[in-house]
Amino acid sequence: MSDGKKTKTTVDIYGQHFTIVGEESRAHMRYVAGIVDDKMREINEKNPYLDINKLAVLTAVNVVHDYVKLQEKCEKLERQLKEKD
Template identity: 55%
Template sequence: MTKNKLCVEIYGQQYQIVGKASPGYMREVAAHVDDKMRQIAKSNPRLDTTRLAVLSAVNIADAYLKLKREYDEIIHLIEDDQP
């Protein structure tokens, strides 16, 4: 599988990202990060970019971990129902 190289903009900065995912997916991920940073910046206009990025990462990680726990619980329930 070939790696894709893509230039994206996140919170006004250009970033070169490389990955095996499709360019469309990579754009979607970058847009999600950009959206999260802009949401937090709107509520906290005095935050510098570094703190804004860290808070965004914490929020995204929180959402991920909650979904992972739900997924794991569902898988556990499904496996318990197997004969």
């Protein structure tokens, strides 16, 4: 979507309802929320005694870690492409 128009949708993450506003499609926002929900549940399975705040922070740390690793891979590939030119 990303045409500057704001889209509003309600999602469920770890049993809580959130209203999200963004420039992406509702489907995209639900997809992202689903990933967050899945990651929270995955971490909770391994650490069932975490309170919701610690679970949320650990989820954020895990997701950002994944993001940074992908960003590093992308930068490496871009450097390799430039070296071939």
